Amino acid sequence: MPDASADSARPRALSDAAPLHRERLLPSIGVWIVGVAFGSVLGVILVPLSHALSLAVGIVGVVGVCVMLAMASPVLEVSGAALRAGRAQIPVDLLGEPEVLDKEGWTVAMSVGFEPLAFHLTRGWVHTGVRVPVLDEADPTPAWVLSTRRPEDLALALRSARSQRS
Template sequence: MTAAPDPVPGTPANDAASSSPHPASPTAPSYRERLLPSPGAWIVVVALGSIVGLVIVPLNSTLALIVAIVSIAIAIVLAVQYSPVVAVRDGTFFLGRAQIDVGQLGEPAVLEGEEWKLLIGQDFEPLAYHCVRGWVHAGIRVDVLDEEDPTSAWVVSSRRPQDLVLALRTAQQQA
């Protein structure tokens, strides 16, 4: 008889099968994504940190190595800290520091490929709230229905736009 692996907390399969007397936290996000840089952008981050150390090589190679390592670490931390989080939680759509009640949003639309390129390029909406990352090649657009809000829509990069749209629709139905 083989031993069953220990359940991993936080995974959907194990959370659903869990017989815990405590229900899931009401503030648990129904969708959460951090728009981290792509692998190519990480290479640039490390290269920029290395260049800082390279400048000091003529003075002292040991000091240059230390400065390069510290600079790379700082660059990585900054890249993670400045990557916005897209989340849908408790009837609110969070995008970085911005947030809006899902009841004030229209029907979200998934945009990929040519549609996405047009929306962030030639069909750019100056009154829309944009959170677009060049290394993410898909996203969503959702109209803002509040008449007093000068923002016409939210345009959001997402690596999983279908999941984000599903989370928004679910939150809108529950609201």
């Protein structure tokens, strides 16, 4: 039988390290309320047939919509040597200095300062974010623009990950 203490003493690979930053971009309260209302309407439709059936379908509908909203919410993660935004990822070595976008900066970035060639992972219910330039000359993407409720934390995690790599 393998010794568990030997496994814990072994250093973890950089990609297996605990994330420096992890955030799931869950919907706002308003989206949750609309989701619950939509799920319950599925049950209300069946009231003329059976009250018990309509209650059961309503409960399943509310739970199902809530689970779908949570599962469809992307995750931002800085872990090891990479930034992961949803299903996309990029090595932190290829990223420049992150720019924290407060509410005003975010408004500019999403309107007159919009970069059509940048990689965007944005959510309408999050009004702050981070813009990180891509330093790779061969990459046509000039930057990553990411919604985040904690832009200072994400920027700090990116700086830390970059400094650990150099």
